[in-house]
Amino acid sequence: GKTQKICVIGSGSWGTALARLAAVNAAEKDGFDEEVRFWVRQREIPGKGLLTDIINETHENARYLPEMKLPDNLVAVPSLTECVKGATLIVFCVPHQFLPPVLKELSQPGVLTKGARAISAIKGIEVDLKNAEIYTYPSILERKLGLPCSALGGANIALEVANEEFCETTIGCPSAEDCALWEAVFSTTMFRVHAVQDVAGVSLSGALKNVVALGAGFVDGLGYGGNTKAAIIRIGLLEMSAFTKEFFPSSSPHTFSHHSAGVADLITTSFGGRNRKCAEAFIKSGKTFDELEEELLNGQRLQGVITSEEIYGFLKARNRLDGYPLFEKVYHICKREMDPKELFEGI
């Protein structure tokens, strides 16, 4: 077949960890151009120079994936259009709040290569409140860029993946050909890739579990133990799968119950994720989520609080809040409109 050229849009902790996996595979497997590019938003690091120069010289992304040696064939590129030039496989991994300007730039004529394919590793959704509509990122990428788009999601805390601790991920692809290509891009002995033909289910579960993980963090903040957290996880999983069944009826219930993108991702995020961490501190400290994001995450970005607001707005617009009491309560607690202990009433 033809030689595939991979690029990764995003260089936060997960973007960098995925770019690292892709670069390892591009160097080892047949059918890939060895050079993998990733888009790094340019910054001047005081006294040290430009961030992309530093990454390309030290082969480390010190802020987002410290002490992790990146392969020499992974190249940081500050210009988005330069980064995607010639790419046939494009991985999207920016926090969802920053995607709109990226899409605008990439949808200019001549920027993307004809026949290119995309995959979204973004955990989030987009809601159109005026029309009471909800969209997954693969569907947005397909519509705005005209590329067939897959989804990647799983129990994948970035640092653990980068450290090569064994884990699984799920890719949801529109065709068997996409499944085979993306599996080759990411799969290693320690990063086990399972493919399903359910793009929406994989993408949606990554968004919804962040809302449930806030609930799990509230449990920690209140000082309760594993029983309570397990209850929130179980109830949350039911709301996640009910939501999918109601609003994305063509996606498979198996994605939630059997695959890493569903139940496994919910578990790891509820114990080791950033949403959990900030939600615990939100209860204990009385600070705002914006303050906690700055204080605790060192430049990383929270997804769950925005997603909770989006899901709440969508359900309200559809007049369906009564079907999703946990999602609704997490929203009100995030807004400090509800005593956190009320989380357990009526769910």
Ligand code: NAD
């Ligand atoms: P991150 O939170 O670690 O880092 C934030 C990133 O956003 C940085 O690359 C930063 O340069 C960039 N950024 C900050 N301000 C920006 C702006 N104004 N415009 C454009 N970019 C800006 O990022 P991440 O964890 O790689 O998140 C990407 C996606 O991956 C998210 O949807 C997240 O939910 C998902 N994800 C993350 C993990 C994880 O463990 N970190 C695991 C699985 C999925």
Ligand code: 13P
């Ligand atoms: P957090 O954003 O809560 O850290 O979750 C990371 C994740 O998605 C793990 O799969």
